[in-house]
Amino acid sequence: MKTLGIDIGSRNTKIVIFDQSQAQIAFKAWQATEINPSSAVDKLIQAAAPSQEIQDIASSCVTGYGRKMYKRADAIKSEIVCHAEACKYLFPEVRTVIDIGGQDSKIISLNEDGEIIDFVMNDKCAAGTGRFLEMTAIKLQCDLPKLSQLAAESDTDIPLNSTCVVFAESEIIGLLATGNSVPNIARAVHKSIARRIYAQMSPLQCQAPIVFTGGVAQSADLVYCLANLLNTELLIPDDPEITGALGAAILAK
Numbered sequence: 001m002k003t004l005g006i007d008i009g010s011r012n013t014k015i016v017i018f019d020q021s022q023a024q025i026a027f028k029a030w031q032a033t034e035i036n037p038s039s040a041v042d043k044l045i046q047a048a049a050p051s052q053e054i055q056d057i058a059s060s061c062v063t064g065y066g067r068k069m070y071k072r073a074d075a076i077k078s079e080i081v082c083h084a085e086a087c088k089y090l091f092p093e094v095r096t097v098i099d100i101g102g103q104d105s106k107i108i109s110l111n112e113d114g115e116i117i118d119f120v121m122n123d124k125c126a127a128g129t130g131r132f133l134e135m136t137a138i139k140l141q142c143d144l145p146k147l148s149q150l151a152a153e154s155d156t157d158i159p160l161n162s163t164c165v166v167f168a169e170s171e172i173i174g175l176l177a178t179g180n181s182v183p184n185i186a187r188a189v190h191k192s193i194a195r196r197i198y199a200q201m202s203p204l205q206c207q208a209p210i211v212f213t214g215g216v217a218q219s220a221d222l223v224y225c226l227a228n229l230l231n232t233e234l235l236i237p238d239d240p241e242i243t244g245a246l247g248a249a250i251l252a253k
């Protein structure tokens with residue numbers, strides 16, 4: 001039996017087809033979320049159409065920011081539940097999930113039986129999210145993978161004090177104007193995001209193993225900064241962007 005998971009994120013829409021009998025991913029794809037979220041989902045399902053997997057889908061589940069606007073799924077689940085479910089499938093020992101997407105960040109705490117015991121979500125401020133990275137990449141004239149590579153070449157710590165992305169943009173322009181190197185600014189941004197996430201985690205009893213997921217987990221330098229601050233290794237899924245859709249597909253049965 002195959003099930004379909006859909007994650008309509010604020011930036012990207014992802015689908016996963018999960019083979020429940022083999023307990024493995026049969027198909028995955030993503031594209032930018034559109035003004036009409038259903039249209040992005042339709043395009044992804046069309047992309048899956050040539051593959052055998054789409055033929056025998058028994059049920060579907062939708063999650064993500066735009067989940068309530070999509071009416072064709074059999075079930076709707078929250079992103080918290082879906083991310084936790086996928087992380088348990090990928091890393092059965094997981095006790096904490098950090099999901100950083102394009103627009104929000106979430107921390108989920110699980111007990112030793114894998115049950116969700118608490119979570120915090122930040123959807124009001126871009127400072128601890130991919131938006132901050134995207135703004136920085138534009139200012140530093142590079143793409144997101146390059147931003148991580150550049151930050152890894154940093155040789156001097158420089159402070160970045162703004163706690164708001166709008167003010168941080170002015171601060172970055174100022175740092176460039178005063179001769180600070182691009183790698184040092186890129187590292188300062190990653191450290192700032194890491195501090196933000198660390199502070200967000202403080203109300204929870206976060207324990208290792210910690211899984212870092214969402215599109216932002218593709219930044220190796222941010223992973224390095226956050227792991228340093230938390231003083232523990234972070235587990236990263238092979239394809240961290242599709243975690244929410246994977247959880248929705250697992251839960252669709």
Ligand SMILES: Nc1ncnc2c1ncn2[C@@H]1O[C@H](COP(=O)(O)OP(=O)(O)OP(=O)(O)O)[C@@H](O)[C@H]1O
Pocket residue numbers: 008009010011012013064065100101102103104105129130131133134144145148213214215216217218219240241
């Ligand atoms: N190589 C990369 N390095 C760092 N960040 C990246 C990279 N590639 C993508 N991202 C970030 O990941 C974001 C998309 O991640 P994701 O699909 O998890 O977000 P989303 O689910 O649409 O958003 P949200 O969960 O906030 O609604 C992009 O907007 C970008 O900021």
Ligand SMILES: [Mg+2]
Pocket residue numbers: 009010064079101102214244
């Ligand atoms: Mg998301």
